[in-house]
Amino acid sequence: MADKLIPTPSQTVGPFFHLGMAHPEWADLAAADTAGEHIVIEGRVIDGDGAPVPDACVEVWQANAAGRYNHPDDTQTDKPLDPKFHGFGRTATDAEGRFRIATIRPGPVPGRGNALQAPHINVVLFARGLLKHLCTRIYFADEPANATDPLLSSIEDEAVRGTLLARPAGEGSPKRYRFDIVMQGENETAFLDI
Amino acid sequence: MKTPAPFARPRPDTQPPYLYPDYASTVKRSPKRPPIRLEHTLSETTGPVFGDRWAGADATDLTRQHKGAPLGERMILNGRVLDEDGRPVPGTLIELWQCNSAGRYHHPVDQHDAPLDPNFTGAGQVVTGASGGYRFLTIKPGAYPWRNTPNAWRPAHIHFSVFGPGFATRLVTQMYFPGDPLLAYDPIFQSTADSGARERLVCHYDPELSEAEWALGYRFDLVLRGREATPADPA
Numbered sequence: 001m002a003d004k005l006i007p008t009p010s011q012t013v014g015p016f017f018h019l020g021m022a023h024p025e026w027a028d029l030a031a032a033d034t035a036g037e038h039i040v041i042e043g044r045v046i047d048g049d050g051a052p053v054p055d056a057c058v059e060v061w062q063a064n065a066a067g068r069y070n071h072p073d074d075t076q077t078d079k080p081l082d083p084k085f086h087g088f089g090r091t092a093t094d095a096e097g098r099f100r101i102a103t104i105r106p107g108p109v110p111g112r113g114n115a116l117q118a119p120h121i122n123v124v125l126f127a128r129g130l131l132k133h134l135c136t137r138i139y140f141a142d143e144p145a146n147a148t149d150p151l152l153s154s155i156e157d158e159a160v161r162g163t164l165l166a167r168p169a170g171e172g173s174p175k176r177y178r179f180d181i182v183m184q185g186e187n188e189t190a191f192l193d194i
Numbered sequence: 195m196k197t198p199a200p201f202a203r204p205r206p207d208t209q210p211p212y213l214y215p216d217y218a219s220t221v222k223r224s225p226k227r228p229p230i231r232l233e234h235t236l237s238e239t240t241g242p243v244f245g246d247r248w249a250g251a252d253a254t255d256l257t258r259q260h261k262g263a264p265l266g267e268r269m270i271l272n273g274r275v276l277d278e279d280g281r282p283v284p285g286t287l288i289e290l291w292q293c294n295s296a297g298r299y300h301h302p303v304d305q306h307d308a309p310l311d312p313n314f315t316g317a318g319q320v321v322t323g324a325s326g327g328y329r330f331l332t333i334k335p336g337a338y339p340w341r342n343t344p345n346a347w348r349p350a351h352i353h354f355s356v357f358g359p360g361f362a363t364r365l366v367t368q369m370y371f372p373g374d375p376l377l378a379y380d381p382i383f384q385s386t387a388d389s390g391a392r393e394r395l396v397c398h399y400d401p402e403l404s405e406a407e408w409a410l411g412y413r414f415d416l417v418l419r420g421r422e423a424t425p426a427d428p429a
Contacts, residue, residue, distance in 0.1 A: 004278045005417045008394045009209050009386040011368040012217075014353060016301040020291025020317045021355055048222035055303070061241055061361045071240035073198040073360075088242035111235050112197055122237050122361050129219030131210035131385050133366065135229070137237075151232060160227075183223050193229035194238045194362045 010132035015055045017126065018092055027091035029060070029103035034084040036065025036104035038174040041138060041166055044097040045125065048184030052097025056127040058181070060089045060101055060138075067107025067119070076110070102174065105140065111150050118149035120164075125181055135192045138179050141165040155190060163189045200234035201362045201419040202278065207387035216381035218342050234362060241361040244287040244321055253318045256292075256332040264314035266295025266333030268409035271397070274326040275356055277363075278420035282326030288416075289355040290318045290330060297336030306338050331409065337376055349376035349383065358418040369414050370396045 013021075030038055045053040063069045068079040070087045091099045103121070111117040121138040139146055146152050146165075155161040166177035182189050212224035232238065257264055275283040293299045293316060296308040300315050316335075320328050335350045351368040358365065370377060377383050377396075386392050394417060403411025 004420065005276065005280060006208050006388070006391045006394055007204060007278050007417045007419050008365060008367050009391050010365060011210070011353075011382055011385075011395065012219075013355075013366045014368075015303050016291065016293075016299045017353065017355075017366075019299060019301050019315070020289045020319070020353060048224075048226075051222075053223070059364075061237075063237075069236055069240040071243055071360075073240050074236055075195050086242065109236055110195055110197070112233055117235060117237065120237070124361070124364055126366055127223060129217070129221075129223035131212065131214060131217065131220060131382065133364065134212075134225070135232075151230075155230065184225055188225055188227055191225050191227075191229040193231040194234065 012128055012131050013057060013126040013133075015128045017057055021057060021090065022092065023090060026089050027101055029062075029085070029087065029089040029101065031084045034104055035082050036107075039103060039105050040174050040176045041101045041103070041121070041179050042169065042176060043099060043179040043181060045093050045099065045127070045181045046097060046183065050185070052093070052095075053127055053183065054093055054095045054097055056093040056097070056099075056125055058091050058093070058099045058101070059124045059126070060103070060121050062087050062103065062121040063106040063109045065104050065107050067109045069109070079107070108145055115150050116145070116148070118143055118145040118152065120149075123181075125183075127183075134183070135194045136181065136189055137164055137192065138166050139164050140177065141167045159187075160190050163187060197235060198239040199421040200239065201360060202422045204419070205388075208391040210385035214381065214385045217385060238362040239360045241357055241359060241363065244285065244357065252320045254320050254328075254330050256314070256316060256318050256330065259315050260313040262313040264294065264311050264333050266311075266314075266336075269332055269334050270403055270405065270409050270411045271330045271332060271352070271414060272400075272403055272411065273328060273397075273414040273416065275322050275328070275358070275416045275418065276326055277358075277418050281420070282322075282324070283358055283418055284322055284324045284326050286322050286357050286359070288320050288322060288328050290352055292316045292332065292335040292352040293338060295333050295336050297338030308336070308338065334371070334410075342381065346379070347376050349374040349380050354416060356416055356418070363418045365416065365418060367416070368395065371412075372396050372399060
């Protein structure tokens with residue numbers, strides 16, 4: 001243990017991250033022929049004053065429609081990989097704090113032990129004023145499997161649990177969901193220590 | 195399936211807090227509730243795998259992105275991405291950005307009254323090699339004022355974004371220069387309580403890396419979380 005190196009501390013991404021991290025095309029995770037239900041997730045990033053955060057960066061990582069991550073450690077060989085789906089995305093908020101991710105609805109993925117996790121998208125948030133990124137997850141409010149999801153089930157306060165749910169925002173194709181990230185205060189998003 | 199070994203948790207004081215009032219922007223952007231501790235699942239132990247094709251072309255020479263040479267002190271920046279057990283992290287994406295030698299970012303939000311350099315953008319990226327190594331050629335960034343407190347100046351720094359093997363190893367940080375008197379006054383640098391951890395943020399001058407009549411050499415290794423010791427399989 002004593003021989004271990006100390007990991008590098010996190011430092012804020014600052015207000016100028018677009019210079020090195022801007023890839024607007026990364027906000028679209030899915031190609032036209034990616035398997036699964038195509039969806040759009042839209043929302044805003046809000047600070048403790050309820051003001052929009054115009055200089056945040058949202059990154060997402062998710063499984064494909066079958067519930068498999070495109071990563072060598074995901075050994076669920078009974079589920080297909082989708083050559084048209086990588087699973088990572090990134091976008092920056094605009095002047096009104098809004099962001100938009102176009103993707104496919106992920107399948108359920110294994111949890112710890114024999115648990116199954118409801119479909120979800122893993123999220124990290126970077127911004128000026130965040131010395132280290134915030135982590136959360138996007139679940140889907142209209143997903144029956146939420147009832148048995150280990151993380152959601154562990155959150156007793158329904159209002160807090162509700163901050164992890166993307167809510168349907170009108171039908172049509174692709175289906176749209178709304179997911180706001182509240183950094184502080186009333187309706188503060190449930191953040192995760194991962 | 196068996197969940198891959200989780201990543202180790204940080205030791206106390208080796209990462210900054212969310213709320214650090216000396217850095218004023220944290221006051222309204224830090225959550226009030228403590229984050230919910232999540233034991234790692236596949237969702238945290240996996241993360242994006244970057245082939246060269248996906249990440250785009252390497253951009254490691256920041257001094258040749260325009261017609262002319264940028265102003266400033268040319269520097270070679272060389273290092274490795276390792277985990278805390280010292281194992282190299284190959285094939286991971288590094289993104290880097292910085293201001294120019296006068297302390298101005300090529301970014302519309304930066305209105306600091308210092309000149310832009312038409313020959314310097316200040317952005318690069320590379321995917322680490324088999325030994326976790328990377329190398330950039332750039333110019334040394336300048337210090338610049340910010341409005342955290344009156345007459346506050348950021349020490350010269352280069353921003354780094356690195357992914358590592360899982361979403362739980364994601365890291366965005368800043369690299370500083372040895373001997374910079376501004377470090378003592380910079381709340382962003384000082385926000386990490388452990389001095390050994392802070393030292394991790396400072397690059398080292400390396401005369402072996404310097405090239406005569408051409409550029410100064412600095413070394414900077416990035417250390418990501420390693421794996422927790424694997425417990426014995428339950429019988």
